[in-house]
Amino acid sequence: MTKYIFVTGGVVSSLGKGLTSAAIGWMLERMGLRISMQKLDPYINVDPGTMSPFQHGEVYVTDDGTETDLDLGHYERFTHAILTKDSNYTTGKIYRTVIQKERRGDYLGRTVQVIPHITDEIKSAIHKGATGTPDVAITEIGGTVGDIESLPFLEAIRQFSLEVGHENCLFIHLTLLPYLRASGEMKTKPTQQSVGKLREIGIQPNILICRTEQPMTEEMAAKISLFCNVPKQAVVEERDVDFSIYEVPMNLMKAKLHTQILTRLGLEARQEPNVDDWLEMLDRVKNPRQTIEIAVAGKYIELHDAYKSIYESLEHAGNHFAARVELRKVSAEQVAGEGPDELLGGIDGMVVPGGFGERGFEGKIAAIHYARSRGIPFLGICYGMQAAVVEYARNVLGITDAITSEYGTDAANPVISLMEEQKAVSDLGGTMRLGAFDCRLQDGTRAQRAYGTTMISERHRHRYEFNNAYRSRLQEAGLVLSGINPKLDLVEIVEVPDHPWFVGVQFHPEFKTRPLKPHPLFRDFIAAAMKRGAQRT
Numbered sequence: 001m002t003k004y005i006f007v008t009g010g011v012v013s014s015l016g017k018g019l020t021s022a023a024i025g026w027m028l029e030r031m032g033l034r035i036s037m038q039k040l041d042p043y044i045n046v047d048p049g050t051m052s053p054f055q056h057g058e059v060y061v062t063d064d065g066t067e068t069d070l071d072l073g074h075y076e077r078f079t080h081a082i083l084t085k086d087s088n089y090t091t092g093k094i095y096r097t098v099i100q101k102e103r104r105g106d107y108l109g110r111t112v113q114v115i116p117h118i119t120d121e122i123k124s125a126i127h128k129g130a131t132g133t134p135d136v137a138i139t140e141i142g143g144t145v146g147d148i149e150s151l152p153f154l155e156a157i158r159q160f161s162l163e164v165g166h167e168n169c170l171f172i173h174l175t176l177l178p179y180l181r182a183s184g185e186m187k188t189k190p191t192q193q194s195v196g197k198l199r200e201i202g203i204q205p206n207i208l209i210c211r212t213e214q215p216m217t218e219e220m221a222a223k224i225s226l227f228c229n230v231p232k233q234a235v236v237e238e239r240d241v242d243f244s245i246y247e248v249p250m251n252l253m254k255a256k257l258h259t260q261i262l263t264r265l266g267l268e269a270r271q272e273p274n275v276d277d278w279l280e281m282l283d284r285v286k287n288p289r290q291t292i293e294i295a296v297a298g299k300y301i302e303l304h305d306a307y308k309s310i311y312e313s314l315e316h317a318g319n320h321f322a323a324r325v326e327l328r329k330v331s332a333e334q335v336a337g338e339g340p341d342e343l344l345g346g347i348d349g350m351v352v353p354g355g356f357g358e359r360g361f362e363g364k365i366a367a368i369h370y371a372r373s374r375g376i377p378f379l380g381i382c383y384g385m386q387a388a389v390v391e392y393a394r395n396v397l398g399i400t401d402a403i404t405s406e407y408g409t410d411a412a413n414p415v416i417s418l419m420e421e422q423k424a425v426s427d428l429g430g431t432m433r434l435g436a437f438d439c440r441l442q443d444g445t446r447a448q449r450a451y452g453t454t455m456i457s458e459r460h461r462h463r464y465e466f467n468n469a470y471r472s473r474l475q476e477a478g479l480v481l482s483g484i485n486p487k488l489d490l491v492e493i494v495e496v497p498d499h500p501w502f503v504g505v506q507f508h509p510e511f512k513t514r515p516l517k518p519h520p521l522f523r524d525f526i527a528a529a530m531k532r533g534a535q536r537t
């Protein structure tokens with residue numbers, strides 16, 4: 001029988017609920033339990049696919065092609081939970097289903113209301129999220145307790161626990177203990193009020209995880225326990241980490257969160273948690289043997305969350321070699337304006353990430369030209385790969401007006417163009433080429449050497465493609481097309497052979513990396529950057 005954990009957040013947003021939920025999943029798996037992970041998002045967009053990265057950060061894509069919240073990236077990086085379209089529901093997605101049912105007449109003439117119809121739909125989503133009858137299904141509720149829009153979700157999980165039995169559900173509330181520098185103390189009042197809000201709805205949290213800057217004292221825990229009606233040993237500290245987010249699960253384990261969870265759910269560990277590999281990884285993080293500087297030249301560099309998975313992938317690959325990766329976030333637009341020399345001088349490697357639209361595209365081309373002509377290890381992802389093809393067509397093949405048709409629809413030389421099936425698409429939401437596709441690698445290429453296999457599967461999110469009309473000319477000019485989609489005959493990977501490491505991929509390798517198993521392309525890219533770094537110093 002499946003047990004359920006609900007993670008809510010209080011006091012402020014951006015507390016790291018996603019990370020904490022993922023860390024909970026991690027510790028349960030380490031004890032031999034099978035888990036599922038899900039996020040419920042109270043906003044009205046059906047999915048984050050149409051939201052600007054500035055609004056929402058990265059859109060994370062699952063194998064089945066669902067565009068989801070970036071917290072699902074944490075879930076996949078920390079756990080083995082299988083994520084699908086049932087792993088992320090928004091208010092919009094819930095309401096859409098209810099309204100479709102209403103239009104079909106499924107409600108048999110009844111008035112359709114938030115309670116019970118919306119809450120029923122949310123409960124059904126929670127059941128669907130618990131795929132494969134795991135031992136524990138973890139559901140994170142987005143937003144902050146007290147928001148108007150989270151109310152139906154909180155009401156639904158209250159009802160849910162009544163239906164599956166209180167002994168089978170655990171409410172974990174993540175909260176903040178702000179530190180007031182002036183008076184030198186940590187404050188518990190916001191936590192008390194946030195728990196008060198939950199209790200108003202009828203939810204008594206079982207465990208409180210308290211984000212702190214400073215150590216939480218025994219007295220503090222006792223006070224929170226008394227005011228919030230939570231046993232003292234279930235008031236758990238989650239202090240800010242020094243080096244890496246991958247310290248979080250270890251710290252929570254040290255604070256005995258895992259035993260609290262097991263006791264309260266009446267579960268037993270199937271094995272002693274073995275964390276040696278994780279500790280070794282953290283040891284490499286804390287004791288790097290080399291530092292390299294990687295430029296990420298993109299459009300959304302002001303917001304760290306916009307390229308979350310890429311930054312994580314770089315960190316994983318660096319950790320693998322005990323190399324510290326310093327990020328140099330470079331605005332592509334600025335490169336176009338000021339030229340690359342100043343902005344990109346002294347780097348050991350360059351990533352040009354995905355993106356959309358005209359702004360910054362010429363800057364990406366200039367940055368890529370800089371990396372290609374100076375032998376700087378380069379990894380281009382999605383729009384970054386498309387820009388690399390344009391750059392090659394212009395500067396090597398001599399098609400000076402080469403462009404992507406995303407930029408100019410009536411261009412003479414669209415070396416990147418809209419896929420046939422995309423031409424009729426009018427809605428923007430959920431209509432790109434999405435999810436996992438196979439790709440065949442050509443022997444002897446960098447890509448093939450990195451993966452060590454011939455057939456791979458990677459995740460996509462784009463409308464435009466390498467235009468096959470230019471394939472042979474680009475190949476004759478020396479561009480290696482090292483990965484091809486066998487079914488659709490689409491170019492998925494390009495490489496420049498007479499270069500230390502230059503690879504562009506149409507897919508998003510950053511969605512399939514793990515802290516203990518970096519993605520092969522990121523791994524080899526970082527290895528090449530380390531080589532350059534060592535030569536440079």
Ligand code: GLN
Nearest residue numbers: 354355382383462463464
């Ligand atoms: N804008 C490009 C396209 O739609 C690339 C998308 C991306 O980088 N994710 O094809």
